[in-house]
Amino acid sequence: MPAPAAEALPWEEQRRLDDDAYRSQLVYLFERSPFYRDKLPAAGVGSAAEAGGLDRLAELPLTDKQELRASVTDAQPIGSHLCAEPSEIVRIYSTSGTTGTPSYIPLTASDLDNWITGSARSYGASGVTAGQRIVSTYNAGPFVAGAALASFDRIGLCHIPVGTGNSERLVNAIQLLRPQAAVLTPSYAAYLVEWAAERGVDLAESSVERVLVAGEPGGGEPAFRAAVERGWGARVTEAMGIGDIGVSLWGECEHQDGMHLGARGFVHAELIDPGGGTPLPIEHGGSGELVLTHLRQRAAPLLRFRTRDHVEVRTAPCPCGRTGPRIRCIGRTDDMLIVRGVNLFPSAVREVVNGFAPRVSGHIQVRPQMPGVKQDPPLPVAVELARDGGPDAELAAEIAGRLRETLVVQTAVELVPFGTLQRSEYKSKLVEPIAR
Numbered sequence: 001m002p003a004p005a006a007e008a009l010p011w012e013e014q015r016r017l018d019d020d021a022y023r024s025q026l027v028y029l030f031e032r033s034p035f036y037r038d039k040l041p042a043a044g045v046g047s048a049a050e051a052g053g054l055d056r057l058a059e060l061p062l063t064d065k066q067e068l069r070a071s072v073t074d075a076q077p078i079g080s081h082l083c084a085e086p087s088e089i090v091r092i093y094s095t096s097g098t099t100g101t102p103s104y105i106p107l108t109a110s111d112l113d114n115w116i117t118g119s120a121r122s123y124g125a126s127g128v129t130a131g132q133r134i135v136s137t138y139n140a141g142p143f144v145a146g147a148a149l150a151s152f153d154r155i156g157l158c159h160i161p162v163g164t165g166n167s168e169r170l171v172n173a174i175q176l177l178r179p180q181a182a183v184l185t186p187s188y189a190a191y192l193v194e195w196a197a198e199r200g201v202d203l204a205e206s207s208v209e210r211v212l213v214a215g216e217p218g219g220g221e222p223a224f225r226a227a228v229e230r231g232w233g234a235r236v237t238e239a240m241g242i243g244d245i246g247v248s249l250w251g252e253c254e255h256q257d258g259m260h261l262g263a264r265g266f267v268h269a270e271l272i273d274p275g276g277g278t279p280l281p282i283e284h285g286g287s288g289e290l291v292l293t294h295l296r297q298r299a300a301p302l303l304r305f306r307t308r309d310h311v312e313v314r315t316a317p318c319p320c321g322r323t324g325p326r327i328r329c330i331g332r333t334d335d336m337l338i339v340r341g342v343n344l345f346p347s348a349v350r351e352v353v354n355g356f357a358p359r360v361s362g363h364i365q366v367r368p369q370m371p372g373v374k375q376d377p378p379l380p381v382a383v384e385l386a387r388d389g390g391p392d393a394e395l396a397a398e399i400a401g402r403l404r405e406t407l408v409v410q411t412a413v414e415l416v417p418f419g420t421l422q423r424s425e426y427k428s429k430l431v432e433p434i435a436r
């Protein structure tokens with residue numbers, strides 16, 4: 001499916017437009033944002049003019065989620081980065097609060113419209129088209145995912161919401177209403193394949209041609225993706241957003257080589273070294289923590305916001321014609337472990353283990369032995385056997401060997417029976433929380 005004109009604009013031209021938008025955003029922040037009116041001068045930047053354009057963005061300080069939280073008071077429950085008058089705000093989402101109390105994300109009418117535009121591009125890249133049916137499984141409720149659901153209307157899809165936690169209702173809807181697409185977390189997409197097989201339902205025979213996954217990393221891991229594609233008989237593409245910045249900012253096209261920036265023109269992306277915060281170039285093959293800056297946000301705009309998502313970048317031209325840079329999320333920097341100096345993402349372990357399908361089920365759990373990021377080898381990893389698999393010392397050794405070769409990390413692989421590790425209708429926990 002060819003890219004619409006706005007997404008095929010040469011990137012240099014986009015960059016020029018973004019530079020103008022960024023300069024206006026800075027003027028707005030100096031006028032309206034108590035948070036940045038403190039933060040920027042404290043970093044030696046006294047005005048928008050002094051800050052310059054996008055080419056000097058990396059000189060500005062990064063913004064951390066903790067700083068925003070610290071600015072919350074009873075009188076200002078949103079935080080001091082709120083710029084808009086109450087009368088301008090049309091929606092207030094909350095984050096799911098995985099790290100504590102929820103934080104509030106306000107939007108003006110134009111913010112909401114921009115979010116939906118970006119999200120519609122990201123999901124539209126998957127190839128779904130007006131007139132098709134899509135079944136969704138998100139209990140979006142207070143969460144920003146609600147804006148993603150609105151993007152289905154924008155694309156012109158017939159949206160069939162069935163919510164989370166009722167696989168029977170979902171499979172019935174698929175069988176009776178025959179949607180061409182389904183949107184769900186990658187964990188749930190994988191779980192449903194098993195769930196359906198246990199009940200004699202072959203999802204691969206269903207009407208679903210496209211499975212759109214979002215909400216956690218995984219949809220882009222080749223072996224995991226291949227397993228889900230086999231189970232559903234459908235093409236799997238992924239999308240990704242970040243609550244404080246925007247919903248489904250990124251979306252993969254049919255070429256499945258990373259997610260394009262659907263929110264181009266609304267958001268500017270940078271890469272940093274998660275350790276020291278040093279800027280890294282956005283270039284083909286680069287990787288690091290994703291940092292995002294709003295370009296046209298009104299209610300609570302953020303500058304150089306640390307997403308904690310560790311991504312790989314691709315900038316080689318994509319056959320779809322979309323010129324936006326592409327990323328693949330490897331994992332949250334918070335999930336990263338360091339084993340004898342080697343950075344390890346649990347999703348990378350799953351990807352290697354999935355190479356042993358059909359002897360393994362695809363479910364894994366990394367079981368750190370010490371609190372904190374640094375772990376001594378061997379790192380225990382539970383690997384679930386396939387449905388009919390039994391004890392197999394050779395397989396365990398083979399998996400540990402491949403993990404060592406591929407990820408340069410020494411593990412102690414324990415094979416566990418099928419069904420032992422927790423399935424999720426939402427998001428998987430690939431790391432066992434350590435008992436304290």
Ligand SMILES: [Zn+2]
Nearest residue numbers: 253318320322
């Ligand atoms: Zn593409």
